[in-house]
Amino acid sequence: MSPASPDSPTETRSTDVAQQHFPGAASQNAPWLRDEMLAMLDHWVDWRRSRFSEDVDLPPEAPRAVGHHRLSARLTALRDALTEETPTFTPRYIAHMKSDLSLPAILGWFAALLHNPNNTSREASRVGSVIETEAIAHLATMLGYDAGVAQGHFTSGGTVANFEAMWRARYRLDHCLALALHISETTGDRLDPFAAAHMGWDRFRALWQQHGVTEAELKQSSAMAGNPPDIYRRISRASGQDYLGPVMLAPGNRHFSWDKGANLLGLGREALWSVRLDARGRMDLEDFEQKVLLAHGQGRPVLMTVAVAGTTEMSAIDPLDGLFDRLDVWQRQDGWHIWRHIDGAYGGFFRAMLGGDAEAVLTDDARAALAAMGRADSITIDPHKLGYIPYSCGAFLTSNAQTYAVSAFDAPYLTRQDLAAGKWASTLEGSRSASGAAATWLTAETLGFDPQGLGAILAGTIEARRALEAAVTAAVPQARFLPGDANIACFTLAEAGEPLSATNARTGAAFEFFQASPAFAVSRTTLGKDGAAVKAAHLATYGGQDDGGDLVVIRLVVMSPYWCEPAVRAEMTNLFVAELSGAVQASQVMPTEDGKR
Numbered sequence: 310m311s312p313a314s315p316d317s318p319t320e321t322r323s324t325d326v327a328q329q330h331f332p333g334a335a336s337q338n339a340p341w342l343r344d345e346m347l348a349m350l351d352h353w354v355d356w357r358r359s360r361f362s363e364d365v366d367l368p369p370e371a372p373r374a375v376g377h378h379r380l381s382a383r384l385t386a387l388r389d390a391l392t393e394e395t396p397t398f399t400p401r402y403i404a405h406m407k408s409d410l411s412l413p414a415i416l417g418w419f420a421a422l423l424h425n426p427n428n429t430s431r432e433a434s435r436v437g438s439v440i441e442t443e444a445i446a447h448l449a450t451m452l453g454y455d456a457g458v459a460q461g462h463f464t465s466g467g468t469v470a471n472f473e474a475m476w477r478a479r480y481r482l483d484h485c486l487a488l489a490l491h492i493s494e495t496t497g498d499r500l501d502p503f504a505a506a507h508m509g510w511d512r513f514r515a516l517w518q519q520h521g522v523t524e525a526e527l528k529q530s531s532a533m534a535g536n537p538p539d540i541y542r543r544i545s546r547a548s549g550q551d552y553l554g555p556v557m558l559a560p561g562n563r564h565f566s567w568d569k570g571a572n573l574l575g576l577g578r579e580a581l582w583s584v585r586l587d588a589r590g591r592m593d594l595e596d597f598e599q600k601v602l603l604a605h606g607q608g609r610p611v612l613m614t615v616a617v618a619g620t621t622e623m624s625a626i627d628p629l630d631g632l633f634d635r636l637d638v639w640q641r642q643d644g645w646h647i648w649r650h651i652d653g654a655y656g657g658f659f660r661a662m663l664g665g666d667a668e669a670v671l672t673d674d675a676r677a678a679l680a681a682m683g684r685a686d687s688i689t690i691d692p693h694k695l696g697y698i699p700y701s702c703g704a705f706l707t708s709n710a711q712t713y714a715v716s717a718f719d720a721p722y723l724t725r726q727d728l729a730a731g732k733w734a735s736t737l738e739g740s741r742s743a744s745g746a747a748a749t750w751l752t753a754e755t756l757g758f759d760p761q762g763l764g765a766i767l768a769g770t771i772e773a774r775r776a777l778e779a780a781v782t783a784a785v786p787q788a789r790f791l792p793g794d795a796n797i798a799c800f801t802l803a804e805a806g807e808p809l810s811a812t813n814a815r816t817g818a819a820f821e822f823f824q825a826s827p828a829f830a831v832s833r834t835t836l837g838k839d840g841a842a843v844k845a846a847h848l849a850t851y852g853g854q855d856d857g858g859d860l861v862v863i864r865l866v867v868m869s870p871y872w873c874e875p876a877v878r879a880e881m882t883n884l885f886v887a888e889l890s891g892a893v894q895a896s897q898v899m900p901t902e903d904g905k906r
């Protein structure tokens with residue numbers, strides 16, 4: 310199953326690319342990493358010495374101060390302490406969305422760190438902010454946006470990038486509703502909050518001009534500029550129906566950041582509507598459609614619809630193409646512009662596989678979904694996951710300047726021309742490092758976000774996940790895998806026909822076995838209410854009896870680039886099968902009472 314030499318063009322390619330752009334499972338590339346690091350440090354020192362050297366009479370050599378000895382000693386202590394850190398560089402680490410850093414990422418990160426730009430404004434980041442713009446353009450191209458018009462910035466991670474999307478979606482919704490409320494109150498025409506909130510910018514501008522509305526008037530009707538309960542009361546009066554506020558639609562497979570963000574926006578928990586999942590853990594489009602129609606019936610606008618490309622649990626890719634087709638029809642027929650956001654924090658980089666041999670490893674569904682990414686209003690992507698960039702590095706992108714805009718009220722750039730080129734007015738975060746942008750930039754310029762570069766590596770990890778699944782299934786009869794779109798594998802350990810509680814107990818015990826052993830780091834997760842269809846389909850594969858409870862699974866994130874190398878893959882697969890067999894034997898001997906433990 311796992312030959313020790315490459316047997317396909319993708320495998321050869323991914324092996325080469327992984328070997329050239331990462332430190333190496335055995336740190337083979339350390340010598341030239343060291344050379345580049347030292348050269349970078351020397352270059353930085355030369356640069357400092359060349360600037361303003363005439364200002365002071367510099368002593369030729371710094372005294373070796375007592376402070377230096379102390380620093381050296383404590384640095385040694387810090388270095389030693391860090392050797393106890395989780396060794397996530399090794400291919401044995403398959404627990405979470407973390408792996409070795411790429412060489413361009415390490416070097417790009419340090420290069421910017423030494424100059425420490427603050428991307429909050431061009432003043433504080435003459436070069437860093439330009440690098441950020443170029444890095445965003447690289448990501449935009451990979452994601453299917455027109456890099457000439459797409460906008461975006463780097464964030465501390467996917468969580469904040471998701472908040473950035475909600476912030477903008479709320480701004481658009483508020484402006485549209487404010488305009489419609491103002492018009493309704495001045496003309497006496499009945500307000501339809503659902504239609505109004507989704508009118509889109511073209512209609513907004515047309516109505517704005519037609520009615521000669523001023524910004525001051527718009528602010529009088531804006532919940533964001535004024536008092537929300539008061540505005541809601543006026544919307545209720547103008548529409549002749551109690552206005553209950555907007556809802557957000559996000560699939561049950563969503564990351565917890567969406568719940569946090571809804572809370573931060575002041576939406577009640579009730580306003581975050583979960584779209585049901587299908588048996589493969591992807592958004593169910595029929596349920597989505599029904600929920601939009603339900604919101605319409607209740608006169609509640611849809612603040613935004615979120616779809617996930619690469620879910621946190623299973624790396625499932627929602628049917629983005631089908632979703633956008635449905636939204637296109639509503640847009641054309643009813644003029645409903647519902648905000649489309651893709652949470653591609655994990656899986657956005659899979660789009661680098663499209664357009665070359667690499668995409669052959671994808672299922673038709675996944676390929677079609679990824680191809681549709683450019684049709685979204687906004688996208689979240691985490692370079693610190695599948696971009697192999699250090700923490701903390703997320704990114705938020707929109708299709709164009711209009712979707713990027715945050716607020717037209719009191720736009721600070723109107724009064725502060727000097728800061729016009731700065732991002733600070735349109736980012737949730739204030740001070741922002743340029744290191745993530747520089748690491749992303751150098752990765753894009755060397756490894757490349759295309760099927761020949763990063764795409765080849767990601768294809769290799771998907772192939773590795775499949776090979777591992779096949780080897781485990783052949784060797785361990787109890788191991789039963791859930792469906793997967795990408796490089797995360799989830800499995801249970803089940804005997805045919807047994808109750809779910811018994812399966813959960815065995816899977817849970819095997820997880821404890823892995824935890825107690827240094828051989829492999831794996832993770833455990835449970836699929837709850839939102840994954841009901843996944844659970845039912847899984848139980849059906851072995852005639853398992855649902856006696857209540859969530860489905861407990863062992864989760865393997867096969868993202869290490871070293872799994873692309875046939876020799877590493879073969880060795881790791883054999884070791885894993887042996888370890889799992891041991892875990893199964895141990896869990897037969899020592900069944901635990903509660904599989905959820």
Ligand SMILES: *Cc1c(COP(=O)(O)O)cnc(C)c1O
Pocket residue numbers: 465466467468469471564566617619620621652653654655691703
């Ligand atoms: C990781 C992840 C997030 C959150 O990103 P952070 O970088 O951890 O803040 C959001 N959505 C998805 C799908 C993720 O996988």
